[in-house]
Amino acid sequence: MSDLDEFKATYFDECSELLGELEEQFAAIEEGDRESDRMHAVFRAIHSIKGGAGAFGFQRLVEFAHSFETLLDYVRDGRVELSDDVVALCIRANDIVADFVAAARVEEDLGADFGAEEKAQFEALCNGDAEDEDDGPTQEDFDEIEFTPVMVDLEDEPASDSFDEAPLSDGAAADLAEIALETDKVDDAARGWRVEFTPLPALYERANDPLLLLRELAGLGTSTIEARLTELPLLHDFEPFGVYCSWVITLTDTSASEADIREVFEFVEGDCEIAIAAIDGSAAAASAPVAEAEEETSFADLAASLNAGAEMDEDAISEEPVSEDQAVEEASAANKSDGEPVAEDKPAAKSQPSFADLAGELGVTGLDAGDEDEDAADAAIAKTEAAAKPAAAPAPAAAGYTKPAATETRKPAMQSIRVDLDKVDRVVNMVGELVITQSMLNQQMDDTLRDKYQELVRGIEVLAQTTRGLQDSVMAIRAQPVKSVFSRMPRLVRELSAKTGKKIRLEMVGENTEIDKTVIEQLSDPLTHMIRNSADHGIETIEKRTDKGKPETGVIKLSAEQAGGSILIVVEDDGAGINRERVLEIARERGVVPPDTQLTEDQIDNLIFAPGFSTASEVSDISGRGVGMDVVLSNIKKIGGSVNVKSRPGFGTRMTLRLPLTLAVLDVMLVKVADCHYVIPLSSIVETIQTSRSDFGSVPSGSRLLKVRGEYVQVVDLADRFDMNSITDDEHRFVVLCEAEGGVKVALIVDDIVGQQQVVIKSLEENYESIDGIAGGTILGDGSVALIVDVQGIKASPTRQNAA
Amino acid sequence: MAVAMDALDTRDSIDQDGHVDSSKMIQLIAFSLDDQVYGVEITTVREIRAWNGATPLPNTREFVRGVINLRGTIVPIFDLRARFGSGKTEATKTHVVVVLSVGDKWVGMLVDKVSDILTVNKDDIHAVPEGNSMDSELLGGIVTHENTMVGLIDLENVVGRSTEEA
Numbered sequence: 001m002s003d004l005d006e007f008k009a010t011y012f013d014e015c016s017e018l019l020g021e022l023e024e025q026f027a028a029i030e031e032g033d034r035e036s037d038r039m040h041a042v043f044r045a046i047h048s049i050k051g052g053a054g055a056f057g058f059q060r061l062v063e064f065a066h067s068f069e070t071l072l073d074y075v076r077d078g079r080v081e082l083s084d085d086v087v088a089l090c091i092r093a094n095d096i097v098a099d100f101v102a103a104a105r106v107e108e109d110l111g112a113d114f115g116a117e118e119k120a121q122f123e124a125l126c127n128g129d130a131e132d133e134d135d136g137p138t139q140e141d142f143d144e145i146e147f148t149p150v151m152v153d154l155e156d157e158p159a160s161d162s163f164d165e166a167p168l169s170d171g172a173a174a175d176l177a178e179i180a181l182e183t184d185k186v187d188d189a190a191r192g193w194r195v196e197f198t199p200l201p202a203l204y205e206r207a208n209d210p211l212l213l214l215r216e217l218a219g220l221g222t223s224t225i226e227a228r229l230t231e232l233p234l235l236h237d238f239e240p241f242g243v244y245c246s247w248v249i250t251l252t253d254t255s256a257s258e259a260d261i262r263e264v265f266e267f268v269e270g271d272c273e274i275a276i277a278a279i280d281g282s283a284a285a286a287s288a289p290v291a292e293a294e295e296e297t298s299f300a301d302l303a304a305s306l307n308a309g310a311e312m313d314e315d316a317i318s319e320e321p322v323s324e325d326q327a328v329e330e331a332s333a334a335n336k337s338d339g340e341p342v343a344e345d346k347p348a349a350k351s352q353p354s355f356a357d358l359a360g361e362l363g364v365t366g367l368d369a370g371d372e373d374e375d376a377a378d379a380a381i382a383k384t385e386a387a388a389k390p391a392a393a394p395a396p397a398a399a400g401y402t403k404p405a406a407t408e409t410r411k412p413a414m415q416s417i418r419v420d421l422d423k424v425d426r427v428v429n430m431v432g433e434l435v436i437t438q439s440m441l442n443q444q445m446d447d448t449l450r451d452k453y454q455e456l457v458r459g460i461e462v463l464a465q466t467t468r469g470l471q472d473s474v475m476a477i478r479a480q481p482v483k484s485v486f487s488r489m490p491r492l493v494r495e496l497s498a499k500t501g502k503k504i505r506l507e508m509v510g511e512n513t514e515i516d517k518t519v520i521e522q523l524s525d526p527l528t529h530m531i532r533n534s535a536d537h538g539i540e541t542i543e544k545r546t547d548k549g550k551p552e553t554g555v556i557k558l559s560a561e562q563a564g565g566s567i568l569i570v571v572e573d574d575g576a577g578i579n580r581e582r583v584l585e586i587a588r589e590r591g592v593v594p595p596d597t598q599l600t601e602d603q604i605d606n607l608i609f610a611p612g613f614s615t616a617s618e619v620s621d622i623s624g625r626g627v628g629m630d631v632v633l634s635n636i637k638k639i640g641g642s643v644n645v646k647s648r649p650g651f652g653t654r655m656t657l658r659l660p661l662t663l664a665v666l667d668v669m670l671v672k673v674a675d676c677h678y679v680i681p682l683s684s685i686v687e688t689i690q691t692s693r694s695d696f697g698s699v700p701s702g703s704r705l706l707k708v709r710g711e712y713v714q715v716v717d718l719a720d721r722f723d724m725n726s727i728t729d730d731e732h733r734f735v736v737l738c739e740a741e742g743g744v745k746v747a748l749i750v751d752d753i754v755g756q757q758q759v760v761i762k763s764l765e766e767n768y769e770s771i772d773g774i775a776g777g778t779i780l781g782d783g784s785v786a787l788i789v790d791v792q793g794i795k796a797s798p799t800r801q802n803a804a
Numbered sequence: 805m806a807v808a809m810d811a812l813d814t815r816d817s818i819d820q821d822g823h824v825d826s827s828k829m830i831q832l833i834a835f836s837l838d839d840q841v842y843g844v845e846i847t848t849v850r851e852i853r854a855w856n857g858a859t860p861l862p863n864t865r866e867f868v869r870g871v872i873n874l875r876g877t878i879v880p881i882f883d884l885r886a887r888f889g890s891g892k893t894e895a896t897k898t899h900v901v902v903v904l905s906v907g908d909k910w911v912g913m914l915v916d917k918v919s920d921i922l923t924v925n926k927d928d929i930h931a932v933p934e935g936n937s938m939d940s941e942l943l944g945g946i947v948t949h950e951n952t953m954v955g956l957i958d959l960e961n962v963v964g965r966s967t968e969e970a
Contacts, residue, residue, distance in 0.1 A: 676859060677859070722862030722863065724860070762877065763878070764871065764878055766878065767911060768871070768880040768911075771863055772863045773863055774862065774863075777859075777871060777878045779873045779876065779878075783873050785878055786859065787861070787862075787871075
């Protein structure tokens with residue numbers, strides 16, 4: 001059972017990826033990109049979700065996805081026009097699929113009529129269409145296909161490579177229907193090609209699947225595929241991994257050139273023998289090969305299907321009993337709908353074939369029937385199709401080619417691997433330590449050493465380079481496009497728009513900006529809060545907007561870009577902006593700000609992030625902004641980022657998140673305060689000045705101000721702040737001018753500047769607790785601990801200052 | 805009843821008469837501040853190391869001497885003397901840090917010296933007499949070992965923040 005749970009987890013992982021992709025596709029479709037590729041991608045994604053759902057028995061999800069898929073299929077081949085309404089329906093349906101997936105994940109039961117409305121709409125659309133067609137299959141035909149999800153019994157599948165494929169099996173019905181529907185597009189055959197395809201063992205060793213090749217070939221025109229089983233040995237000579245099957249493909253009604261055909265086999269060139277010959281006139285129907293196949297003993301038939309893929313296909317056997325009826329039924333249904341059944345498959349269909357017969361069919365079509373009954377079904381159909389007549393439109397073939405995620409995993413070129421994040425983290429941590437050790441070594445290097453041990457020094461320099469490279473590569477592994485978070489936002493905006501009755505459009509820029517995975521994970525909540533805020537409080541109602549002469553539709557712009565060592569994520573709306581008076585009033589009421597302090601506009605705007613300010617619901621009621629904005633701040637701070645808000649009353653608000661590119665290694669300046677080492681993140685340092693050259697002034701509270709470039713900056717003496725006795729006289733100390741988020745500068749006074757280096761951030765909270773003014777700790781080359789100055793928090797907050 | 809055992813002797817729960825009731829016996833690491841002996845259960849001890857300085861932490865509780873690097877993680881050091889309100893320890897190389905696990909955290913405790921491993925019977929542990937609330941808060945009990953009083957440290961309370969007015 002735990003195995004199954006594992007697969008379930010994988011399935012849900014895949015689902016979230018697929019849903020993300022769907023969101024993306026729909027976003028493009030909504031914007032008017034009606035490329036058929038998009039619909040195909042959507043169809044595939046829904047299909048994969050449905051397939052897995054079937055395997056795990058998520059019945060509701062399967063049913064909904066199935067009818068959604070039907071609609072998509074109709075849209076795909078143009079029988080339902082992709083109007084704006086249909087797009088809207090699809091997008092809504094997509095959300096519902098996401099909900100079903102989420103519900104399945106937590107094993108929650110959504111109401112019985114959840115999604116029923118949409119489902120009805122799909123059916124209405126599809127039915128309406130079907131009636132218009134004369135020879136096309138009707139909805140009834142479609143309904144006849146009993147949709148039976150297949151539960152995969154993992155125990156019964158030795159040597160099975162089909163775990164990930166099996167979930168797709170229940171999609172067979174849909175595929176069947178889909179392909180069968182194509183057969184009515186009949187056309188006369190023109191000229192064609194005869195392709196002899198004999199795979200060599202190497203082809204299978206490289207995990208190529210002849211089925212894919214054959215499907216692709218079938219996409220070039222009408223194909224009749226004939227399996228040559230003459231090489232089949234007797235059972236006792238049968239070598240499970242041997243290659244006994246070859247195929248003859250007769251391609252008719254095609255405009256493909258020989259080169260096109262060669263191209264299909266491009267990737268397996270050298271791993272198979274191919275002979276291509278042109279044939280004239282219309283191709284003969286593929287009766288001969290079928291007959292030949294059926295003359296074989298039933299074992300041969302079975303063997304044919306078994307060896308077709310040279311994969312151990314016992315799983316086919318274990319699955320077949322479940323699916324054969326289905327497949328056959330479909331085969332006959334397909335024939336019926338086609339109206340011109342072909343002699344060869346009639347007997348098979350009529351005689352309620354045993355598995356062997358079915359396997360025979362598979363052998364006939366020469367397709368790799370082994371791994372999933374979808375293939376079995378496909379194969380049956382392929383035959384129907386091939387024999388029935390030409391013109392198997394490229395569409396289904398193409399779809400078939402890329403549709404099953406499972407098949408993709410068998411593609412020779414591995415595109416990606418799934419790795420437990422913990423494992424990557426371990427590597428990242430170790431590389432971090434390596435970087436530190438390396439920079440420590442570098443520090444130990446002095447001139448005498450350099451002269452004496454040149455080789456050693458060179459070695460260390462190479463080591464430094466390699467380490468740097470290693471670090472970059474490891475970081476790149478963790479980097480992910482922010483798309484994975486961004487893609488959840490369109491739905492949020494749609495929902496908010498529906499809930500608030502406002503018209504809101506979400507624009508997204510820079511989704512491909514890459515950022516550390518941990519940062520991404522932490523980003524979802526803050527972004528949701530920020531967007532909700534913008535939609536709730538920022539964007540005005542339609543009436544208000546019209547009154548102000550703004551366009552009815554409010555725009556929320558979400559963008560991501562890299563700026564130096566940080567990533568900037570900006571949420572911008574063209575709404576009313578922050579109501580500063582209200583914010584200030586509430587802040588004073590709540591004691592966030594002392595009654596008589598004067599704050600700049602920026603300071604007031606940033607008050608919405610103050611803890612204790614925003615959690616109360618009253619604030620949101622009066623559109624004062626800031627529901628959960630302190631959550632945003634704390635989340636972002638946790639990952640070493642910062643938040644800034646800028647607002648123009650009447651024109652909108654812009655919230656900027658500045659996030660570190662990586663969490664593991666920090667470039668810092670090492671300073672000394674009263675004999676203790678502290679580090680200050682380099683990214684926040686503007687400049688350093690000697691105290692003797694600095695221009696200080698004092699204010700009544702006793703604190704000092706630094707005048708730098710015409711600006712007065714608050715001075716924080718770290719020795720005082722950290723309650724230590726500076727041993728350096730004032731003249732020889734240093735000012736480190738830092739810029740906290742929001743452009744707020746603060747001048748830190750330290751005793752000495754030691755140098756720059758890279759450090760690994762260590763948490764103080766892991767074994768202790770967080771400390772005011774300290775962002776964390778790090779370990780220096782000599783093994784001692786240095787504390788990281790929290791530039792953002794080092795300035796006492798207004799209240800604390802007041803209290804002090 | 806309790807028997808002092810050699811530190812390396814693992815035959816811990818056998819007393820002089822050969823009567824064994826291992827479930828009732830616990831082992832303590834005994835350490836001292838001035839002349840007073842205290843103990844913590846041996847299972848909580850992770851490591852014992854000589855005092856080698858610590859990085860002071862600003863703006864924190866006065867009895868926290870700072871943090872040290874313990875194989876890559878940062879561990880805070882509590883000055884037990886200061887925690888008991890008897891002033892800061894003038895730590896030297898002969899002072900000892902006992903690294904303990906408290907809950908899911910590791911902390912170091914600065915003491916004068918570690919003296920022994922004691923095996924005591926749970927039944928022999930006395931409650932701390934009512935009186936000063938600080939005593940009953942910081943000590944989980946008192947046990948007698950060879951006519952010496954051994955205070956059992958209540959680690960959660962010594963390290964934790966909850967009992968303090970924070």
